Amino acid sequence: MEQTSKPTSRRQMLKYTVQASLGLAAVAVVGLVNRGNWFNKLLGASQPKVSYPSFRLREISRQAGMAVTHQKVLLDPQIDNIMPWMCSVGAAVSAADYNNDGLIDIFVSSSGKNSPCHLFRNNGDGTFTDVAVEAGIADLNRDGGVMDAVWGDYDNDGWPDLYIVKWSAHNHLFHNNHDGTFTDVTEVSGTGYTGNGNGAIWFDYNEDGLLDLYIGNYFRPENDLWHLKTTRIMHNDFENARNGGPNVLYRNNGDGTFTNVAPQLGVDDTGWTLDVSACDLFHTGHMDLYLANDFGQDKIYKNNGDGTFTDVTAHALPIDTRKGMNADIADLDGDGYPDIYVSNITRSGYLVEGNFLWRNNKDGTFTDTAPDLGVDRAGWSWGAKFVDLDNDGEMEILVLNGFVSAGTGDYWFELGTMATTPGLVIEDARSWPPVGNKSISGHERPSLFVKQGNRYIEIAEAAGILEAHDGRGLCIADYDNDGLPELFIANQGQPFRLYKNIPQTRHQWIGLHLIGAGRSNRDAIGTRVTLSAGNRRQVKWVDPGNGFASQSDRRLVFGLGKLTQIDNLEIRWPDGRIEQLNGLALNQYHTLKEGAL
């Protein structure tokens, strides 16, 4: 077809001019309007979505028979002005197979006066039955209030015993009777410290094969929070408070009794300890202590291997004036040196402290990598755990958030004003402005950080965690033995939650239930397992109960992704014995006893 050019008419010329002008005007308008960059955002929105490990977390507490609600403490009315603040902890959750039927059971606290605690026996069919009353561990709130619970086989009889931490009443040690019931042995064991603690762990600090008990305390022990003689009970500084209750280390004497050796070992820290964690932080084979302290410096006590500790905080950590709430420990890069995640406070516009991810520098020091990795900003953070939700061998980090969810008012302004006003005696609870019905970082959803490339992204909502409760204790446990961890969440004054884990892709895994022998504690707490598979190495330790107001499943689960076999498994038991294994079948749990491999 022949193209012929026609001469341009005046009308056409005008038409083109008008069209060009309109086009230019349109470009100008777009440019002017796009000063807010909305056009680019619009384009960005239509770009393909990022890919990341995808989980579906389904809340099933009701179906599982765990529909209980935590009851808060109600303290001396002299401190009514800040009661919402004061009664903001106590929701705890701890996992153990207390009846040795091969299924993980769950203890869930309540703290309100006479409110019952719960022992959820795993029925093996996806449901639980509360047997706390029959077991004799329901009625724990007649005096004081329950704050934490931690399972540990202190007498190495193969049955988990239970230690209960309380405020303003003596703590309890319950011995497991092997028949589904417990006996309160607090008095005979000498473990009934009366303080105001928030956390405890079982670990064998002196490596005599017996589990010892470390308790982190908050308020000073002389203050009975239900019957106050003074209202000067609070921290005396928002950044460097050292006037908390001294921590306790009960050495297990091996005869059913314990002795508090914290003062003589110098680990009776008076920071406002909210959580205690232990692991072999310096690759010495001994378990060291990490204390998450509120209102001031966290502490690291290095285990000297001779039954003593050295406070190495000043060397190991930079200055930390933040609000340590929780410490969980895992080796993120497989170098055999554990890294530590510590919850703090982030409230945009007021206090953006951010959570820590202390990378272990392998030289006795730690560096905070949380901002670089994108895991620093969460909220008013509490329980937080490392967890490989889809068994791809990469740890996710789940963080519970939210302090006091109440009315629409915000106490932060009053809090900020008080904290920054020199001369105000903040130690006196009556100096504090009334909280009333205001929220304090309330209604915050948990954060779920998953690795994408070299950073983490937050996907809690996309994963199905929609509720914004005041989360406290976070327990990771595989209640149905499918190798996939589930999330048990204790919410403060709010309903308990169980999230079933349904990952998009099922990966290979291997689970280990370790039993110590010889000079190792039977729970094998502190055992280091190094798994090599493909070109990857993973290192995990048997957990002493790390994490705020919680204890996770003590069994170790290694996610292997698509690998179909492991090359080697090295187990370093607490007494130093090293055993190597290979050829274990995948996708199942193995019970491994020290010396019998």
Add this chain to the structure above:
Amino acid sequence: MKLLSKRPAQELVTPPDPPAPRRPRRRRRALLIIASILVLLLLAGGGYLLFRPRVQPLALPALPASLNNADLGLDAWRAYQQPLPANPLANAQLPGTPQVNPTLALLEDAAGQALIRQGELEKGLSYLQAASQSDQLNLRYSNDYRLALRDHRRFTEELTYFTRVANQDKSVNALITQALAYVDQMRSCPLPPDGLVCQAQDSWNSINILNQVLTTHPYNVIARFARGLNHLYWPSLMGHLPQAQTDLQYSVALTRPLSAITQGFTADAYIALGDVFAKDGKADQARNVWLNGLQLVPASTLLQARLNIAQDQLVNQENGPLRGLGVYVDTDIAIFWKTGR
């Protein structure tokens, strides 16, 4: 179909093209040129609309017409502008040990700075202190001594000394210096996000002292600016931005009477006021303030740098590099009398 069937058959026949009108080539070219010019004009107009700096006048507080240098807190500005003696350490009049003597103050001030430069910190500080003690109302001497202490992280010594002076003297200048020492003290706290409460308490103390000064001397430009920067430093939700805005609007307004002494402060005032809006997420208003400043100080690289920041990066400067936490306030008040900046 019905409609089509009604249409007369002959209308469906395409008529032959009319013969193209013959026009002279010259006329066509002229039309093309006109059209091109029109397009260019439109382009230029659009570009101007897009990129022209839009400067709106600022709403600033009215100042009394009778304002004098004493009202600004700079009645001794000529003394502050006196050049330092050259080679002070070789000056025969310099006493071997520092002396509190007003006639030697300028020499001792110069000697103190020279000694510090050559590494003799303690001796240098003692001369600077002597100069400051010789004339406690003299902002220049106190400024030089205070900055030397600050720069060598002698924060406790600094605050103790100037608090003692303020307690003894009670003069406006002594109070201002004490307030500035509190601002310097903020550097002794851990770097944010740690140490925020520590910093805020120092700032609170500084603001309290400046409140006293400004109650009786509302046009003291140093106190205004220092208080404005204090307020600007706080996390925005603590509600200090309105006070920062007021103080820094005054500071900007006061650049006019101050211009008789120096223009060295003008850019700083406009930058700080713009930063209030930037921190508040009002990027347009921030830019407008800086553009106003640029009209007065076209050579200001600092103002230009602010204007070069992308609009979307100006939003949420809470923790940003402009006035975020940990971006310490420079308390060198020589900007209020130095010339040639």
